[in-house]
Amino acid sequence: MEILILAGGLSHERDVSVRSGRRVQEALRDGGHDVVVRDVDTELIPTLQEHPGRVVWPLLHGSSGEDGSIQGLLELLGVPYVGTAAKAARAAWVKPIAKSIYSRSGIATPDYVTLPQSLFREVGAEKVLDAVVERFGLPLVVKPARGGSALGVSIVTERAELPRAMVHCFAYGDTALIERAIEGTEVAVSVVGSGDDARALIPVEISCEGAYDYDARYNPGRVEYFAPARLAPEKLSAVADAAVAVHRVLGLKDLSRIDTIVDADGTPYVLDVNVAPGMTETSLFPQAAEAAGFSLSALYGEIAAGAATSA
Numbered sequence: 515m516e517i518l519i520l521a522g523g524l525s526h527e528r529d530v531s532v533r534s535g536r537r538v539q540e541a542l543r544d545g546g547h548d549v550v551v552r553d554v555d556t557e558l559i560p561t562l563q564e565h566p567g568r569v570v571w572p573l574l575h576g577s578s579g580e581d582g583s584i585q586g587l588l589e590l591l592g593v594p595y596v597g598t599a600a601k602a603a604r605a606a607w608v609k610p611i612a613k614s615i616y617s618r619s620g621i622a623t624p625d626y627v628t629l630p631q632s633l634f635r636e637v638g639a640e641k642v643l644d645a646v647v648e649r650f651g652l653p654l655v656v657k658p659a660r661g662g663s664a665l666g667v668s669i670v671t672e673r674a675e676l677p678r679a680m681v682h683c684f685a686y687g688d689t690a691l692i693e694r695a696i697e698g699t700e701v702a703v704s705v706v707g708s709g710d711d712a713r714a715l716i717p718v719e720i721s722c723e724g725a726y727d728y729d730a731r732y733n734p735g736r737v738e739y740f741a742p743a744r745l746a747p748e749k750l751s752a753v754a755d756a757a758v759a760v761h762r763v764l765g766l767k768d769l770s771r772i773d774t775i776v777d778a779d780g781t782p783y784v785l786d787v788n789v790a791p792g793m794t795e796t797s798l799f800p801q802a803a804e805a806a807g808f809s810l811s812a813l814y815g816e817i818a819a820g821a822a823t824s825a
């Protein structure tokens with residue numbers, strides 16, 4: 515196959531995207547495919563039009579890559595591509611929208627409130643924050659309604675830390691999601707396939723000293739991963755089932771990663787949905803695939819082939 519990987523972009527996660535692109539390129543080349551990586555720029559459309567048979571694999575993290583924009587463009591041009599279609603990506607990208615969709619099908623997610631910066635200022639920051647703490651208690655998690663790689667995310671254990679967490683969050687976007695913090699085991703479940711054929715790879719536990727933040731994610735050392743997660747078999751299958759259910763109800767395609775925390779009772783709380791999961795050397799998706807016994811070359815080749823035939 516001829517495959518064009520899109521990596522780079524202008525989001526805060528540009529670096530990660532470039533590294534993901536390189537890794538997927540290597541794996542696909544090992545599988546004998548003809549693979550080029552390029553960024554998104556004014557030559558993109560002519561390049562796509564010159565190579566009509568090529569499958570595109572968008573590995574752009576952050577907005578435009580994950581919010582459905584690039585997918586919409588590829589649909590407009592009639593180019594076959596890997597991953598979730600524009601419409602579904604758009605809903606999955608906005609955390610409160612995704613949460614409202616999958617929670618309707620009975621999937622647990624932390625209680626939350628969404629606060630645009632403008633409203634926050636209009637009604638008085640301190641008063642809103644008091645109401646939030648009264649309703650949800652502490653600790654709380656403050657995060658941008660749209661985002662990734664834990665950028666702008668704070669875990670707040672004291673009321674006095676909340677204003678700073680809000681300012682930090684608003685540096686990454688104009689809407690904050692404040693949610694109840696869940697205590698338990700952090701587990702990421704990668705899902706491959708689509709619809710009835712979607713299946714979970716091995717759930718990976720993230721055991722982190724301190725917060726599982728940007729630094730912990732991309733610099734090896736502070737985090738230990740366990741694949742499979744160290745959970746009783748019934749909890750492990752419950753979290754895998756929840757991830758597959760989220761993937762299906764949101765209409766995700768080919769691959770995704772669903773981030774969860776499994777509490778002491780074994781309830782998997784879904785935090786976050788990623789339509790373009792990281793594919794770097796420390797990323798969870800490739801770890802889950804290798805733990806499930808897949809060669810990355812074979813699995814990525816299968817994913818790209820699926821996109822070529824379903825277009």
Ligand SMILES: Nc1ncnc2c1ncn2[C@@H]1O[C@H](COP(=O)(O)OP(=O)(O)O)[C@@H](O)[C@H]1O
Nearest residue numbers: 624655661662663664665694695696726785786
């Ligand atoms: N409700 C929560 N309870 C406990 N920890 C959380 C919660 N929400 C997020 N976190 C922590 O913050 C990290 C980033 O949050 P997440 O919602 O996955 O955002 P991102 O899209 O940036 O990955 C998670 O990996 C987890 O460690």
Ligand SMILES: [Mg+2]
Nearest residue numbers: 663664773786
């Ligand atoms: Mg996440």
